[in-house]
Amino acid sequence: MANNQRIIFHVDIDSFYPSVEIRENPSFRGKPVIVGADPKEGRGRGVVVSCSYEARNFGVRSGMPISRAYKLCPEAVYIRPDFALYGKVSRGVMNILRGFADKFEQVSIDEAFLDVSERATFDSARELALRIKQEVEVRESLTCSIGVAPNKSSAKIASEFQKPDGLTVVPLEELKGFLSPLPASAISGIGKKTEEFLESIGVNTIGDIQKLSGKELMKYFGKTGVWLWGVANGLEEIEVKQRPMRSLSAEHTFEKDVSDKKVVLEKLDELAEKLHKRVVLSDAKFRVVGIKVRFTHFQTFLRENTLPTVTDSKEAMVQEARNLFREFYNNPKKVRLIGLYVSGFEEPESKESLESWVT
Numbered sequence: 001m002a003n004n005q006r007i008i009f010h011v012d013i014d015s016f017y018p019s020v021e022i023r024e025n026p027s028f029r030g031k032p033v034i035v036g037a038d039p040k041e042g043r044g045r046g047v048v049v050s051c052s053y054e055a056r057n058f059g060v061r062s063g064m065p066i067s068r069a070y071k072l073c074p075e076a077v078y079i080r081p082d083f084a085l086y087g088k089v090s091r092g093v094m095n096i097l098r099g100f101a102d103k104f105e106q107v108s109i110d111e112a113f114l115d116v117s118e119r120a121t122f123d124s125a126r127e128l129a130l131r132i133k134q135e136v137e138v139r140e141s142l143t144c145s146i147g148v149a150p151n152k153s154s155a156k157i158a159s160e161f162q163k164p165d166g167l168t169v170v171p172l173e174e175l176k177g178f179l180s181p182l183p184a185s186a187i188s189g190i191g192k193k194t195e196e197f198l199e200s201i202g203v204n205t206i207g208d209i210q211k212l213s214g215k216e217l218m219k220y221f222g223k224t225g226v227w228l229w230g231v232a233n234g235l236e237e238i239e240v241k242q243r244p245m246r247s248l249s250a251e252h253t254f255e256k257d258v259s260d261k262k263v264v265l266e267k268l269d270e271l272a273e274k275l276h277k278r279v280v281l282s283d284a285k286f287r288v289v290g291i292k293v294r295f296t297h298f299q300t301f302l303r304e305n306t307l308p309t310v311t312d313s314k315e316a317m318v319q320e321a322r323n324l325f326r327e328f329y330n331n332p333k334k335v336r337l338i339g340l341y342v343s344g345f346e347e348p349e350s351k352e353s354l355e356s357w358v359t
Contacts, residue, residue, distance in 0.1 A: 251339030
């Protein structure tokens with residue numbers, strides 16, 4: 001479905017670190033959860049890494065000294081960060097998002113841009129975004145907020161508009177009016193000092209920036225003023241850039257544990273078919289092929305092999321996956337889950353032609 005107008009999604013996982021901890025420990029749900037240093041009853045050193053929305057209601061914020069957070073909310077659940085866990089969950093979420101994108105750009109552990117211009121219109125964008133939200137919630141038990149707009153900066157602003165678990169769609173004809181009443185600080189890249197300077201010249205909202213000419217903004221900010229003018233008027237055109245991926249994966253949990261290993265191999269072939277389409281869509285070449293086998297009672301094994309050279313061959317993927325599964329073929333235990341992944345991607349040549357974000 002080709003479009004003349006770009007359609008960009010910004011997907012942000014809500015309160016990511018605390019949400020993962022709540023997912024792992026459902027008894028934390030509804031409680032203020034703070035991920036960071038040990039508060040030591042208000043004597044601890046270090047900072048808040050992240051906090052749940054319930055904790056934010058007490059005034060707790062990311063980057064705040066943990067001792068201050070304890071004074072504001074001593075009854076919170078305090079958890080030391082588990083970055084290995086967060087990285088694993090992030091990879092699962094990002095693999096889901098890649099499957100919905102024509103172009104995909106992960107910008108942090110919990111947020112990404114998706115260009116969906118080839119597969120959606122603004123009329124169908126809401127339905128596609130709802131499918132993404134459902135997939136993330138079903139497969140990873142997390143909620144996300146999505147902003148939909150004709151460019152990256154506006155999509156990011158829109159994703160913040162109805163957090164948590166929000167969805168805001170802003171077509172081009174509504175974009176300038178949508179941006180106008182928002183504070184200037186809603187623009188990513190405007191920090192505290194820039195915000196204070198803008199206030200000193202009577203600029204408080206994005207609408208105030210819209211009233212200034214590009215020439216006036218250049219007088220204050222140099223070349224960055226052109227970028228700021230474009231963002232404020234909804235005209236920024238920075239491309240969603242494909243970035244090197246760590247891995248792509250697909251897996252299947254059988255409705256009933258399977259003893260017939262031929263059935264498992266057939267499913268492995270199906271996964272390879274799906275995964276190869278994503279490799280081609282990503283214009284990627286891989287060097288590593290791996291499988292995940294989970295038996296009854298959740299006993300799980302990972303096996304992988306490094307190929308002599310990078311490839312995008314489906315046949316190589318299938319052959320290597322089948323070779324790796326040989327180790328388990330005569331295992332009498334029933335298989336609960338089979339998974340396939342590829343990694344060791346060859347990084348594409350840089351094709352940058354636009355300036356990066358100015359911050």
